[in-house]
Amino acid sequence: MQRNLSRGFFEDIEEKRIRPSRHPLRDDLGLTEELLASVAEKGLVQPIVVRPLREEGGFEVVAGNRRLQACKMLGVRKVPCSVIDLDDKDAYELSLVENLQRRTLNPIEEAKALKKYVDEFGYGSETSLARALGKSPSYVSRRVALLKLPANVQDELLRGAKVSLTQELSSLDEDDKNTLAAFIAEDKRLTRNDVRRVAQLIKKGDGIGPVKESLSYYTEEEARQHYLERVVGKFIAVSEVCEMRLDEILDGLDKDEWVVRDILAQQRMSVHNQIDALMKLRRRLHHHMPPAGAAAPGQPGAGDRHP
Numbered sequence: 589m590q591r592n593l594s595r596g597f598f599e600d601i602e603e604k605r606i607r608p609s610r611h612p613l614r615d616d617l618g619l620t621e622e623l624l625a626s627v628a629e630k631g632l633v634q635p636i637v638v639r640p641l642r643e644e645g646g647f648e649v650v651a652g653n654r655r656l657q658a659c660k661m662l663g664v665r666k667v668p669c670s671v672i673d674l675d676d677k678d679a680y681e682l683s684l685v686e687n688l689q690r691r692t693l694n695p696i697e698e699a700k701a702l703k704k705y706v707d708e709f710g711y712g713s714e715t716s717l718a719r720a721l722g723k724s725p726s727y728v729s730r731r732v733a734l735l736k737l738p739a740n741v742q743d744e745l746l747r748g749a750k751v752s753l754t755q756e757l758s759s760l761d762e763d764d765k766n767t768l769a770a771f772i773a774e775d776k777r778l779t780r781n782d783v784r785r786v787a788q789l790i791k792k793g794d795g796i797g798p799v800k801e802s803l804s805y806y807t808e809e810e811a812r813q814h815y816l817e818r819v820v821g822k823f824i825a826v827s828e829v830c831e832m833r834l835d836e837i838l839d840g841l842d843k844d845e846w847v848v849r850d851i852l853a854q855q856r857m858s859v860h861n862q863i864d865a866l867m868k869l870r871r872r873l874h875h876h877m878p879p880a881g882a883a884a885p886g887q888p889g890a891g892d893r894h895p
Contacts, residue, residue: 596672598635603660603667605646606638608653611680613687613701627658635668637686639679647671650679651686677711680704681720688721695745699734706732738762741769757787764790813873820870827863834859 626633636652647669649656659667674682684701687693693701705711714732718725734745737757745751757765768786834856841849 596670599669599671600666601638601647601669601671603656603664606636606656606667606669607646607648608656609649609679609683611683611704612653613683613693614653614697623654623658624661627655627664628662632659632668635670637682638669638671639674640671648679650674651683654692676709680709680711681717685721688723695731695734695751696742699731702728703732703735738766738769741765741772760787760790817870817873820866820873824863824866824870827859827866831856831859831863 632655634652634655636655637650638647638652639650640646641648650672656667684705687701688698702714702717705717706714711717712720714728715725718728721728734742734751737745741757757768760768768783768790771786772783834852838849838852838856841852843849
């Protein structure tokens with residue numbers, strides 16, 4: 589849920605009067621040279637969101653701990669801020685929303701932040717939190733469930749493993765979780781379908797040996813082709829949206845303006861023809877891919893779009 593910041597105001601506040609959030613969502617600020625260089629050269633493009641602390645005086649960061657730290661390191665005396673009066677619950681929700689939108693949290697940090705909202709702070713249920721974040725309740729519950737995974741799996745998530753793979757572990761007991769977690773950590777080429785098959789065999793007590801032998805992996809060239817098909821697919825999707833927007837503009841044009849309409853219609857047709865060319869390119873790429881049913885990692889089976 590987007591918070592309405594219009595009830596606040598913008599103010600340049602002395603850096604020494606601003607303190608970091610009491611409940612930071614990130615374990616590591618991850619301050620980068622790029623951020624420092626950007627602030628040094630251009631200043632803060634996006635103001636820090638703060639709230640006033642009536643009893644203690646000063647201000648607390650709601651969103652922008654990294655930007656504040658960069659200002660401190662660069663010796664910035666006055667920091668551009670958006671000041672808004674928020675209680676603890678609203679401040680935590682706004683911080684969550686911004687970090688989720690900016691994708692600054694790794695999966696474990698996100699899971700910890702969601703759990704604190706529900707369990708430690710008692711701000712509301714998973715359903716109410718999901719509503720506040722614009723997410724589904726199942727998204728919140730699946731994220732929080734990551735904290736029940738073995739430590740080595742959580743470490744893999746911190747190193748960039750796919751969340752979708754580790755979610756298959758949630759239905760297993762502790763020993764089986766460790767078995768499957770080791771399998772996931774050992775083989776970086778696994779797809780979610782692979783992991784699901786292994787999990788099903790483990791539940792039956794069959795072990796993972798037969799699956800290891802039957803898994804078919806993509807060659808380097810096949811993986812490259814899958815990647816290119818996804819890129820072309822994104823081009824097609826964006827172009828199709830463009831074509832629909834152009835149709836809306838043409839529909840709203842006064843019918844008497846037939847000369848302009850004719851010129852614009854030709855431009856719209858060029859977009860349509862470009863989509864056709866992109867779809868032919870995707871079909872050529874798909875022609876060299878594995879047989880139907882062997883979906884790309886993390887992707888459903890490929891299929892053509894309608895122009």
